[in-house]
Amino acid sequence: MKYQSRMIAMASMAAFALAGFSPAALALDVEAAKDLAEQNNCKQCHGIKKDKDGPSFLKTAEKYRGKANAEDEIVKHLTSGKKVKLADGSEENHKIVKTMPPNDMAQIKNLAQYILSTQP
Numbered sequence: 001m002k003y004q005s006r007m008i009a010m011a012s013m014a015a016f017a018l019a020g021f022s023p024a025a026l027a028l029d030v031e032a033a034k035d036l037a038e039q040n041n042c043k044q045c046h047g048i049k050k051d052k053d054g055p056s057f058l059k060t061a062e063k064y065r066g067k068a069n070a071e072d073e074i075v076k077h078l079t080s081g082k083k084v085k086l087a088d089g090s091e092e093n094h095k096i097v098k099t100m101p102p103n104d105m106a107q108i109k110n111l112a113q114y115i116l117s118t119q120p
């Protein structure tokens, strides 16, 4: 009997995890992330599913799927302005995301989570 109720508890915990009920997932504000990407012209170089000058958000999500440091890596990418290569072979510093107020890490993390949550 004891064993059985423990199994039930474990099964419901697994269902919870599968449904994605983690605090991070609940915190994602999709509309805010889309607005921020819009304001920063990210879509000029990134499609959701289509590669342009840069990889699609889906490709980035797949690259980092299951990696613990994914959000940090994206945040770093969006704040450091490292040199990137465009499709025509020219190089420029990657856009540093602009927020209102400036350098609002909560907004930048939200955008990173949004990119990483892209599904096929």
Ligand code: HEC
Binding pocket: 037, 040, 041, 042, 043, 044, 045, 046, 053, 054, 055, 060, 063, 073, 074, 077, 078, 083, 084, 085, 086, 087, 094, 095, 096, 097, 098, 111, 115
């Ligand atoms: C002028 C074109 C351009 C603009 C504008 C641009 N990007 Fe990029 N982005 C690139 C290119 C090119 C790469 C590929 C870099 C590489 O692979 O070295 C890239 C890479 C990325 C990556 C992948 C980083 C990784 O670690 O794999 C993310 C995420 C990203 N950009 C997000 C954004 C966001 C968000 C914005 C808007 C704030 C933005 N980009 C604006 C060209 C652009």
